[in-house]
Amino acid sequence: MPLPHDPAAASIPRLSDGTPDWAALRLEFPATGTTTYLDIARKALLPRCAAQAAADWFADISSRQTGRRAFSMGEVEETRRAVGATFGAAPETLALVKNTSEAINIVAQGFDWVPGDNVVISVAEHENNTFPWRPLVRRGVEVRVVAGDSDGQVSTDALRAAIDGRTRILSVAWVSYGAGQRADVDALAQLCRDAGVLFLIDAIQAIGILDRRIDDLGAHVVASGGHKAQMSVAGAGLMYVAPEALERFRPPFAAKYSFATMDRTEVEPALAPDAHRFEYGNPNFLGLAVQRRSAQFIGAIGLAAIEARVRHLTDLILEAADRAGLKVRTPRPWDQRAGIVSLDLDGVSADALEAALEAEDIRVASKDGHLRAAAHFYNNEDDVQRLFDRLRHHLESARA
Template sequence: MSTPLDASAVRQEFPATKRILYLDSAHQTPMPNCVRSALSEFLVEGNEMAGPKPVWMRRVEVAREKVAELLNAAADEIAFTKNTSEGINIAANAVPLQPGSTVLMLEGDHPNNAYAWLHLRRKGVKVKFVSLPDDQVASASTFADHIDASTRVISLSHVTFHAGQRHDIEDIGRLCARKNIYLVVDAMQSIGVLPVDVKKLGVSVLAAGCHKGLLVPQGIGILYVKQNLQELQPVYLAMGSLANPPKDYVARPDDMTTRRDAGRFEFGNFNLPGLHALARSIEFIQSIGVARIEEHVQMLGDRLIEGLDELGIPLVGPRQRGQRSHIYVLPLPVAKWVNYLTQNLVRVSPERGGVRISFGAFNTPEDVDRLIGLIASRMRKRVDSGNRFGEMD
């Protein structure tokens, strides 16, 4: 492993971290200076020069190459979307499914993953939810017994937003390859935080938004579509989706062959300011190194777990390193605890199982110590007033 990440240096890029203790990267990350500069440059170009669109369009391809590099994919396997939901919906409507085909999912996975598949029930597609305790991760064995001749797709998140489980996608990928099943992955939480190697993971389609680990504002999504899956065809079509778009801008009903690359799933103009910023943020992330970010957030997790153990507070999700990432949910009553932390300028999220703490590359061990200190302080006050931890409101 290379030298550890210098979080205090990374932190200089994130001015918001000077004002608050930011522990909510699973919700959205604060904007780094490099993204702000990229967006400002775009605004100046549009405002003062009415936009050099060919230059902007070339930047789309630069962004595509950078995303491809991040995922160990080819640039022509990457399409740009609006968010995760759009990517998963594209996948759900592209995969050839018949009435009676089955999609396997995990119970409680993100609704933006689930609804795309559930919506296919009107066409006779069956969606089967497999249950899994919050402190366990899914692997091939989670799904193996549920697979039958009708199973065509397994769709799940890489890292879960509600408990921080880091599912064993590689193992599930091997199962899918053996059984000839499409593997669709929602990488919203893992992208930019963990190495995501689509080839190693054996993914057919991967979708993510870019406003968390990829550090740009909402409104951009990435979609990986494995090459040669030509049977996956778009539902929406615009001229950019076509192999031979009409040069005179007159639609040709007799030639609507779609592109062979992932661009067949793109339609219409791009989010140009967002993509300009995305290319810049990926450069920044790569300059730190995703493997280093992974190691860093796990080290912060180790420190958090140690502090929680001393206070007798368990985790909702898994404790082992390889099974977790940057998201840690504490089973504390949400309303009062989130309120208390907010009053102390700590940003966290309420989650279904408790209070969600999530780290970014800019968090330091001192951030963890401060959080543990604040939790300990409120617990002490509760004990002094006659309440034990289990009874805490």
């Protein structure tokens, strides 16, 4: 049984006004039948079509095809085109890397550093945008970590103040994993252009949520694993490299897809002329099959509709938090946030609350001592109500 050429969902259920039928789409995620899952910021719930993509991939290996399509580089290029079409980037600007940290490490290790240079990050960055820079200290590179305010938010002005004549890279999250703050990428992109600084965005908490093209962010590099709102699996992510940035760092590793030739006798083969140069050896064929199917599924729904849905659901979370008397750490204006809402529990253990809620099949996350709820389009009003009904109960018990 070969893999289907058109693996997108056959048709997206829509209401009479043309908007997606969110209740029907929720049925594509079987786990929502038993679990209140407000944890897309940690791992994705996968739709049925993603599971079917994996089944189709294995079926191709088991058939007379014996994996002819499952292990086809042509299918890899189909994934590259599908990911680019959905999330907004020309295929040749995309490297299909494993995850965010691989992409950031490629930049960190491939950049031509000079002792005395510095890279600017912030205290709000995830480990995967922190640890890849740490080894550079041994090469005489300063890692500048910009402080945040009491709610964990980092201002554009604070980042600007940290940049000087020896800053080579600014690396920030589009949406921070903890407080859920959305960076002003336009202002930061302009800042980096003016200063000649390479601008890298960790986009994993935004891609699949926000309706904006990757290649419109003004970044030189956009890094993202696929296992959150892209609804891919761990080990199948993306790295966008703007054409003008292609020569600003070199691949730190090399394998057959790094080069423009397959001639093994060539002493100094030229690098591949596009983002392919940052891919090494056999790709994650199974993961890319799932990545392609999910990207097409998201594209068929439409990012504009998804963003509007997530905005509505997070508005409900904010309103419920206000009614419960909980302090919200996440900025209120939509252009300063996305799908994450971070709650201050006023001394109650976030770890204990996460565990208590999980025991009741409600999934949220304890992050940096706060409780994080993260909605996606398959969530509904009942999910928000159930979370706060049980959250109020556990908070009252903890304070009794």
